[in-house]
Amino acid sequence: xxxxxxxxxxxxxxxxxxxxxxxLAAYVVYAAAQxxxxxxxxxxxxxxxxxxxxxMFPPNFSRWELLVKGLRESLEIAVLSSALGILFALPIGLLxxxxxxPAWVSWPAxxxxxxxxxxxxxxxxxxxxxxxxxxxxxGILALTVASVGFAGKLFAEAIEEISLKQVExxxxxxxxxxxxxxxxxxxxxxxxxIGFCTYQLDSNLRNSTMVGIVGAGGIGGTLFAAFQRFxxxxxxxxxxxxxxLIMIGEVLATGIRAIFIDGASFxxxxxxxxxxxxxxxxxxxxx
Amino acid sequence: xxxxxxxxxSYVPGKPVLSGIDLDVAGEDITAIIxxxxxxxxxxxxxxxxxxxxxxxxxxLEGEELVGLSRQGLRLARRRIGMVFQEYNLVxxxxxxxxxxxxxxxxxxxxxxxxxxxAPADIARAFELLEIVGLSGFAQQRADSLSGxxxxxxGIARAVMQRPAVLLADEPTSSLDPKTSVEIMQLLADIxxxxxxxxxxxxxxxMHDVELAKRFAQRIVGMxxxxxxxxxxxxxxxxxxxxxxxxGEDWLH
Numbered sequence: 001x002x003x004x005x006x007x008x009x010x011x012x013x014x015x016x017x018x019x020x021x022x023x024l025a026a027y028v029v030y031a032a033a034q035x036x037x038x039x040x041x042x043x044x045x046x047x048x049x050x051x052x053x054x055x056m057f058p059p060n061f062s063r064w065e066l067l068v069k070g071l072r073e074s075l076e077i078a079v080l081s082s083a084l085g086i087l088f089a090l091p092i093g094l095l096x097x098x099x100x101x102p103a104w105v106s107w108p109a110x111x112x113x114x115x116x117x118x119x120x121x122x123x124x125x126x127x128x129x130x131x132x133x134x135x136x137x138x139g140i141l142a143l144t145v146a147s148v149g150f151a152g153k154l155f156a157e158a159i160e161e162i163s164l165k166q167v168e169x170x171x172x173x174x175x176x177x178x179x180x181x182x183x184x185x186x187x188x189x190x191x192x193x194i195g196f197c198t199y200q201l202d203s204n205l206r207n208s209t210m211v212g213i214v215g216a217g218g219i220g221g222t223l224f225a226a227f228q229r230f231x232x233x234x235x236x237x238x239x240x241x242x243x244x245l246i247m248i249g250e251v252l253a254t255g256i257r258a259i260f261i262d263g264a265s266f267x268x269x270x271x272x273x274x275x276x277x278x279x280x281x282x283x284x285x286x287x
Numbered sequence: 288x289x290x291x292x293x294x295x296x297s298y299v300p301g302k303p304v305l306s307g308i309d310l311d312v313a314g315e316d317i318t319a320i321i322x323x324x325x326x327x328x329x330x331x332x333x334x335x336x337x338x339x340x341x342x343x344x345x346x347x348l349e350g351e352e353l354v355g356l357s358r359q360g361l362r363l364a365r366r367r368i369g370m371v372f373q374e375y376n377l378v379x380x381x382x383x384x385x386x387x388x389x390x391x392x393x394x395x396x397x398x399x400x401x402x403x404x405x406a407p408a409d410i411a412r413a414f415e416l417l418e419i420v421g422l423s424g425f426a427q428q429r430a431d432s433l434s435g436x437x438x439x440x441x442g443i444a445r446a447v448m449q450r451p452a453v454l455l456a457d458e459p460t461s462s463l464d465p466k467t468s469v470e471i472m473q474l475l476a477d478i479x480x481x482x483x484x485x486x487x488x489x490x491x492x493x494m495h496d497v498e499l500a501k502r503f504a505q506r507i508v509g510m511x512x513x514x515x516x517x518x519x520x521x522x523x524x525x526x527x528x529x530x531x532x533x534x535g536e537d538w539l540h
Binding site for chain 1: 336338362363364365366367368369370372374376377378379380381385389390391392393395396397398400401442445449
């Protein structure tokens with residue numbers, strides 16, 4: 001908003017605009033009062049924060065075996081749930097695309113995606129812990145559901161933005177449905193899909209550190225237990241390790257994007273993997 | 288070879304875009320369909336391969352009735368109908384070679400196509416067609432790096448890759464400059480007459496450039512108001528008939 005606009009909003013605009021802003025301000029004050037937000041609590045909060053922050057340093061890595069085990073489990077949960085989630089999200093996302101599918105197919109698929117996305121992964125993890133018991137399986141299932149919800153929606157939206165002219169041309173050649181998807185749809189969305197996949201991996205990595213709090217495996221359980229035992233220096237060690245984990249994930253994501261998007265084009269990637277054999281080679285992969 | 292009987296199409300009930308079209312195309316090189324915008328030329332072309340569903344009527348290709356054909360049957364029939372589009376409709380992120388090979392998608396299983404395992408004969412034919420359309424050396428270039436005329440050549444080559452019984456072209460030169468338009472029409476004429484290797488293929492072109500149609504087509508079908516009002520040789524296309532088709536005189540001089 002430019003300063004001119006802000007000035008107009010605050011001073012001159014139609015009376016009911018100003019009434020709206022006043023109402024909003026009144027609600028904020030009221031809500032704050034309801035929630036026991038007061039200056040004294042903030043002040044004592046600072047004091048407490050400084051106190052336990054001091055107890056966090058130096059970080060205590062002495063129980064590093066448990067730490068590494070938890071991190072490894074988080075990583076496994078993240079990778080597995082991303083792989084599974086994306087595997088399911090691809091067909092579900094395709095079925096949700098309103099420009100390609102009839103309504104009786106796309107609406108149930110969209111409903112599925114909305115349901116998968118409605119709840120925070122931790123809530124879904126609680127449900128799965130009840131269903132399959134404590135441990136990493138619950139975490140993997142919960143984050144798979146979350147992945148289907150997020151990646152599925154992103155996939156569907158990307159597909160709905162493609163040019164249908166290319167699809168029409170492939171359809172006119174008499175191509176079967178899967179070839180229509182593979183040649184008419186996928187080339188248009190592949191780069192964006194890779195971006196969504198790496199985003200989902202990163203998101204799952206962060207969520208996998210959390211689901212442990214409700215018993216679904218990973219470093220979250222260790223972290224929560226340490227908190228409750230007031231082992232703040234151990235907490236600090238765990239937090240630092242989580243930062244390292246996320247950074248590793250970031251490097252991984254960048255690597256994936258470099259391979260699939262920047263370096264090789266969609267097609268040359270396949271050609272590199274093929275052996276020459278007796279078949280006429282399609283290309284020299286020199287890009 | 289292509290028999291159209293009483294073809295009708297209404298997008299909105301009660302407002303027919305095509306009314307009872309009767310047309311036989313039997314291999315006479317280029318048939319040009321001309322007429323004012325909105326008169327159903329594009330609809331007619333797209334009804335032939337059922338990209339647009341006819342409301343009524345019959346379309347027979349080589350004795351097989353296309354209207355009412357099952358999904359699978361239609362898919363198989365479409366392999367025999369090549370199509371060239373006004374905006375080329377190439378898959379932009381794929382290479383020229385992959386675009387060409389996509390003409391064979393109706394003949395290859397999806398799995399093999401995905402792995403790019405096309406028959407050697409198909410790949411050889413693709414290189415041959417690239418040369419025929421004058422694009423040797425462009426095989427590995429991405430389709431979106433090509434100019435309009437080059438893209439249309441790839442589009443034509445893709446359609447010929449299907450080894451079709453008939454080639455449909457929906458305003459193939461409308462997005463091209465005059466010189467390139469003539470080159471593309473010449474290419475279509477050569478392909479129709481089997482001059483550049485391969486068999487003769489009847490070509491049906493929907494176009495709005497009357498001069499171009501008269502110059503390259505052996506038969507002209509004039510449409511107006513969703514009906515055929517002229518069907519004959521270009522020489523018989525007099526000013527009076529053109530006036531009847533398009534209305535108005537000023538544009539003629």
